[in-house]
Amino acid sequence: MKKFYIILILLVSHSVYAQIDYSKLIIGRNNGAKTLHDGNVTNTFGFAESLGELIDVPGPTIYLNEGDSVEIDFWNMSQGAPHTIHLHGLDVNQENDGVGALSFDVYHMAHGFYRFKAPHAGTYLYHCHVVSTIHVQAGMYGVLVVRPQNGDPNQVWTGGEAYEKELIITSSEIDTNWHTDAVLDHPYDTINPVPVMIPDDYIPQYFLVSGLSDTQLSNPANYYWAAEDAKVYLRQSNAGYYGTRYIYPSSVSARTLSSDGRPLPAEYVNDTLEVYPGERYGTMIQLGSDPFYTIDVEYFDLNTNEVKSTQTYTIRTSMAGLDENSIFSSTIYPVPSSTGVFYSSEEFQSEYEIYSITGNKILEGKNMRIDLSDQPKGMYIFQYEGWTKKLLIN
């Protein structure tokens, strides 16, 4: 009889897992150390995709396909307060909404499972919802992209407009006074809530575009590369506590097509777009043949409307300043890379290949932006026309 029950349980559990189209491990940690543009390092909380991966802010982008049955296995390795994952905008049911008081908190070394069906194709956020004022500021947020049902990475939604490249831009801020141990090591009790105090003021010193600011953004290593005349889909979101205003270059047409994971009833065509905390937008921009395009992002205080910072994000077209007939010589940067993304200063005439340290080929192509961000940290071998270079993700 006992054997029968065991078999029954195995069958039931198998059928549950059989319904899952996509399973994803996300690890929560409290031990991040983010290097800011001036060299200062601040404590952060954050998310990672594997045990060997250091956390960064924002967390890894999660990609799903519309209609997928998804399971996120959230493993809290924080050694501190519990965490959750709130699937912001995905309209999941209460049990999977990531609000501890209404479902469950995930304590240190525990796993929490969030199961849901990926909704409309679009741009969403995910973030911790435990003492969210502190934990989101600490860095526990990331972008979640739902692609069309067929998984097409170059289409806004099923039957929607196509694009050549997408650019995920998340705005946020850091007030380092909120990143001290005294603030981050707050008390917490799910059953018997205790008061949690925040610092007196929120006066950020750093204004981030996808985790970078100021000289980090002006560093060519962090330019975003796109081909001449490319149609680029901006997936914009605001994970901060200030308003943001995108100011597009006058030489591009910018059409906002969607917001909060839904198509707009009518395209919004303007040379600026305001994105408020928690909002997301999808904006199509048409590049031309200029070598550089810059998007200014203004950060304004929601209480006074005063602009506190302007950050400039650079898109460089792949032909810019390059001699397409030049022989590939040397430069791939940055090495090491903390994001897993490398760039070539020159175009490739034939395909390169990238191997893991164990000799498995993991990537080939001619793209000047070499994206290994989905790979674990470690050493990789880059080979091109008999030329070899070691790439390190740290």
Added chain:
Amino acid sequence: MRFIILVVLGFLVQDTIAATLDVRLVIQAGTINLSGATLDARTFSQNTTFQPNSDILIWTTNDDVNLRVVNLDSDPHGFEIDGYTTSFGTIAPGDSSEQNIVLSNAGVFRYFDNLNSPFNAYLGLSGVIHVKDASDTTPYFYWDIREYQELWNAQIIGGSNPALNSYDPEQFTINGNHYPNTVTDPLARVTGNVGNAFKVVVVNNGLSIHSLHFHGYHLSIEADSKYSYTLGRSKDTFPVHPEEHLVLSCTPDKEGEYPVHDHNLVAVTGGGEYSTGMLLTILIDP
């Protein structure tokens, strides 16, 4: 001919539903208890006892409203309805002013003290009028959102207006309440059933921009007093600017209890304490 009869019938029906109302709004001084702070405030109330938030007035289209505003405060005040041309003049302490008002179009209107703008309105002298069509049976819920900087209230009442560019509020409220009191406010707390439509009227009577995020559902923008190009958008996060009002509609597709809060997450705190600010939950039964 049939059309004329229908039109006449329509007017007759409207006449029979619209009412003559005598409304008295009393300007009073009092204190409001927020998260760890008690602040001096001024509000409009239909009662002669001080209320912590100015009343939300719900009328029917074409109601013939005889509105009398009584000033029981020690300072002069005014009264204005946004988008409706009428003047109550300056109402001296102990005095009152009266006007006859007929609002023929359904919609949301913000009323406020137009003297010492925007500071008197900030103190609490601003509220909401919702004019409904008699045929509109949709359940409505009302969120009059505002915030306070604790030191400002006494300063303004003392006759000194602070610099707007120094505004840094610590208290964030819905209908004068902070969480968890927001959940016991029947005007604010959305309750309903799967498949039954509801609407939320959001009016920002504060000085800050708020970005309200709904868990669980997307809502459609039915009315927006500032940015008409947003009409029809289906969203989960709604920026609401000072003096702006929105009407949002939703037909819930699932049961559950879901938070709604300002996603400027500083505003879910109150007096520095998490989470005693601009937050409530909506409750949908099967």
